Amino acid sequence: MKxxxxxxxxxxxxxxxxxxxxxNDPTEGVKVGEKAPEFNLKNIDGKTYSFENIKDANGxxxxxxxxxxxxxxxxxAQANEQRIIALHEEYAPKGYPVVxxxxxxxxxxxxxxxxxxxxxxxxxxxxxxxxxxxxxxxYPKYGATKTPEVFLVDKDLTVRYHGAIDDSARDESGVEExxxxxxxxALESGDEVSPTITKAIGCGIKGSKxx
Amino acid sequence: xxxxxxxxSIRFASLTLLVVAVSVVASSFKNxxxxxxxxxxxxxxxxxxxxxYVKDIPVYNTFTDIEAAFQQNNDTTYIIxxxxxxxxxxxxxxPYFEELTxxxxxxxxxxxxxxxxxxxxxxxxLVSFVEKKGLMSEVIVLLDGKYNDWIDKVSxxxxxxxxxxxxxxxxxxxxxxxxxxxxxxxxxxxKPLL
Numbered sequence: 147m148k149x150x151x152x153x154x155x156x157x158x159x160x161x162x163x164x165x166x167x168x169x170n171d172p173t174e175g176v177k178v179g180e181k182a183p184e185f186n187l188k189n190i191d192g193k194t195y196s197f198e199n200i201k202d203a204n205g206x207x208x209x210x211x212x213x214x215x216x217x218x219x220x221x222x223a224q225a226n227e228q229r230i231i232a233l234h235e236e237y238a239p240k241g242y243p244v245v246x247x248x249x250x251x252x253x254x255x256x257x258x259x260x261x262x263x264x265x266x267x268x269x270x271x272x273x274x275x276x277x278x279x280x281x282x283x284x285y286p287k288y289g290a291t292k293t294p295e296v297f298l299v300d301k302d303l304t305v306r307y308h309g310a311i312d313d314s315a316r317d318e319s320g321v322e323e324x325x326x327x328x329x330x331x332a333l334e335s336g337d338e339v340s341p342t343i344t345k346a347i348g349c350g351i352k353g354s355k356x357x
Numbered sequence: 358x359x360x361x362x363x364x365x366s367i368r369f370a371s372l373t374l375l376v377v378a379v380s381v382v383a384s385s386f387k388n389x390x391x392x393x394x395x396x397x398x399x400x401x402x403x404x405x406x407x408x409x410y411v412k413d414i415p416v417y418n419t420f421t422d423i424e425a426a427f428q429q430n431n432d433t434t435y436i437i438x439x440x441x442x443x444x445x446x447x448x449x450x451x452p453y454f455e456e457l458t459x460x461x462x463x464x465x466x467x468x469x470x471x472x473x474x475x476x477x478x479x480x481x482x483l484v485s486f487v488e489k490k491g492l493m494s495e496v497i498v499l500l501d502g503k504y505n506d507w508i509d510k511v512s513x514x515x516x517x518x519x520x521x522x523x524x525x526x527x528x529x530x531x532x533x534x535x536x537x538x539x540x541x542x543x544x545x546x547x548k549p550l551l
Contacts, residue, residue, distance in 0.1 A: 221443050221475065255445075291534065292518035309505070310517075316475060316502045345508040347439075347473055350446060350518035350535065 175289010178308055178342045182213070182299040183287035187247065187277035190264045195245070195275055197303055202241045209241030210306075210333060211299040212326060215290040217248045218266045219257040220349035222315055223293045227270060229311050229318060230294070233326060234274040242330055244274035249285035249293070251354040258352075282354055292348030298329050298339075306333060309344030316347070404429070407497070412484050416498040420507035423499055426469065427511065427525070433465040434526040434550050436543075439511075439519050441474045442486045446536040447520040451490070453540045457547075458494040460540075466547070468494040473519060476500050526550050 176183055186196040202208045214230055216223045234244035252259040260278050267276050279285050288297055298307035307329035314320035325344050332339040405425040407415030417423040429435060438454055440447035458468045470492065474483045479498055487496050501507055508517050512532035515521055522533040529550050537543040
């Protein structure tokens, strides 16, 4: 009887362990060097886009994609808007278009609704795709936790860089190191990307309460 | 004889299972309640002096200036919450930190609300917000915008998303990268350290 109790206790402790590990899993989301998760999302023009049908500024198959999780409402996303536009204008003709994805739940953030995205893009003249992750299925696959957050994906659809656009997310005048530009330069020259991961403060992505 | 060896093998198996389970549980606790690295003898553990004050709110220009606040070597448990006045989920969880401050006012528990508001908004927004809400918890401001240089120093588990909360005392630390939904959740977070 005692042994049955012990076995029971062991199993109980085991189940406890699994619970803890699930809750604290730091391995969620794609890692640098892994395949970028596929998506098929609606753009502000009503068309849907995936890696298969996105072209660069010359209508060619891109050499890479600057995937940016961003939104209308976050002050950090706003502080990076002009930089994201500049990235696209500089690099879309060179084969690296920006693909912006808005991941917030519009029910919680009406300022990030599809209509609000269309309006914001029109006012600011976003030259890049601004897709909505309506079902909130894409950002968890990437492991994106905040806006803005960049994943640089190469032509083989491998993630090569993950993090901030540069080292001064809040204040463009303080930028000393342009991480994304450096990473693209490394892809172009065939060098190792360095750094491959950076961090910055951003607004936590608002997941649906229903999820 | 046969029965004896059968019983002893069950005993052996169950004990083994128990030992494995306990060690796995122990190691997973190690993950969630990380042991703090030993402090260097020269690390100051007095509360760091701010770069300046805005009204009564201490402002720190760089993470280096505030680093000692994450390394206090005393009997107090510190709950350091990163927030900003423009961050809606941060504002939503503020009442729970205030309740915690009130509930544990006679214990060695200290809540620190570390604002990451933009420099321009410290005087225009933060000060009036703190006054209007009558916040009892200590509010400080960290202005260091070279985020990649210091986020990992708070916790390698932190992506940089706010709200975020770091809880520690001289023995253990825990990090939470999401908002708390109520006081109970927040209390559960600090209990393993008390």
